Amino acid sequence: MNPTEPTIQLPGGWSTLSPSVDWTYYFIYWMSVVLFVGIIGAALYFVWKYERSKHPKSEPTGHNLPLEVGWTVAPVIFLALIFHWGFEQYVSMTSPPADTLDIRVRGRKWSWDFEYPNGGHSPELHVPVGRAVRLLISSEDVLHAFFIPVFRVKRDAVPGMYGTLWFRATRTGRAPFYCAEYCGAAGNTPAQDGSYAGHFNMRGEITIQTMQEYLTFEESLLGPHPGESTADWGQRMYRENQCFTCHSTDGTRMAGPSWRGLFGRQERMSDGNGVTVEENYLRQSILDPSARVVEGFQPVMPTYRGTLNDRQIDAIIAYIRTLH
Ligand code: HEC
Ligand SMILES: [Cu+2]
Incomplete structure (x- = not known):
């Protein structure tokens, strides 16, 4: 499905959900416009046409059954249609496909933390294009809500429970996300760096990129922070x-x-056997702890194979070397 262009009312639609949401929205919108103009127009016309002073002797004419049945049945059909579309979309919005890429979203006063499948954390949200992504949303303090307008998805972040939403992006690019539930402010006093903190800080940009770029980003989360030494x-x-x-x-x-x-x-x-502790021994102790167990200790250490990658093990060894 192709992404849609922004309009005066809606931002561009960048997910597979957006065309049907937008269609329902515009259907209701244009139906309201037509009904508003029609009903108010007819009322004004009748006020003018049947003005009392023009018809001093007229009496009410009683019922018009076909007309009354008509204006009852027609709206019922439209409302049933709107319900049908809305319900259908609700069901597809709440039932993600089986093979989603899951990202944990944690809201707190006043920032979001995103945790990726490889365990990396970031304040930035990156997702791959074309792949179904499921967000598992929770809050560490008060009510927040995670809202990505271009995907037409929004979900409350409720303390003590998970909320989920899913989407499949149809194009790459950057688009805003927001906290859509007012969650307070730190008051009128700026912090030491002159900034004010509050609900409005919980906005940012989602980056939609190719799977390759996304994986590079995800991998980079497991590396050193900018400016951090290997030992740190x-x-x-x-x-x-x-x-x-x-x-x-x-x-x-x-x-x-x-x-x-x-x-x-x-x-x-x-x-x-005796061992002199050097790089290869340390590496083996982390990946395969039960291979050589230090005398006097129980073999209770779990393996970190699959948890720590080579660069991280190098970094831990660099840290151990600083501990004289
Ligand atoms: C559940 C407790 C436990 C945890 C958690 C644990 N270890 Fe261990 N570790 C041990 C025990 C017990 C030994 C000694 C027995 C052995 O060699 O398996 C050990 C031994 C080691 C050794 C060899 C030490 C020596 O004196 O020769 C290294 C290196 C090591 N662990 C690294 C790590 C790293 C890195 C982590 C975290 C990523 C970690 N361990 C987490 C229990 C633990
Ligand atoms: Cu918030």
């Missing part, structure tokens, strides 16, 4: 992947060995 990125991986629940960096013994002074250390494995 590794430290962030240590936090984000919760390695800290078993590994300290200050020498404290937890469920796993501390990372302090780990690099270059001589260690004894539970099979009695």
Whole structure:
């Protein structure tokens, strides 16, 4: 289905849902225009034509059955049609196809966080063109609503439950999204950097791109932040992947060995062999933890194969090297 051009009333329609939504909208709109002009026009005409002073002796003529049946049945047919289209569209809007690409959308005062299938987070929303995308929407505080006008989709973000919506974009480009539920403001006092915070901050632009570009973006989320050194990125991986629940960096013994002074250390494995800790050993410990178990510890570490990619493992090793 082709994208549609913007009009005075509606932005361009960029999803497979938009043509039928727009058709229903314009049908109701033009029906209202015709009825408004017709009814008000007829009323004015009759006021003029049947003015009391022109017909001083006239009496009411009683019923006109065909006319009354007609003006009851005709609107009922139109309303039934509108209901039918609306219901049909509601059903297709709420039943995504089976193979959607799922992105988590979290609203909070006053920003959105998008979490991609590979676990990467970003304040930016990128989606591939032509692929069915499902948004899983939730809120961390108050009511928000996620609204993408070009796709003709909107969904409340309700604390304590998930809302979903789906769409299939029909063209690439950038288009605005909004929070469509007033969610408060921080008051009239600007923050230290001079900015005001509130509901109006929860708008942004969705980027619709080819699958290749989208995958590149998604992959980049797993890399270092701009300006972050490899070791700092590794430290962030240590936090984000919760390695800290078993590994300290200050020498404290937890469920796993501390990372302090780990690099270059001589260690004894539970099979009695000795190891000097270097890159290949660390890499194997992360991808295949039960291959060589440090003496005195239980083999409880999960594998991070498929969770951490090569660059992330390099970054963690760079971080470990800084822990003397
Ligand atoms: C559930 C607890 C647990 C978590 C979570 C955990 N580990 Fe471990 N880790 C262990 C244990 C126990 C050992 C020692 C036994 C072994 O070698 O398997 C260990 C050993 C290691 C070693 C070898 C240490 C040495 O002294 O030789 C490395 C490197 C390591 N883990 C990296 C990581 C990284 C990176 C993460 C996070 C991405 C992580 N671990 C998360 C429990 C954990
Ligand atoms: Cu909001």
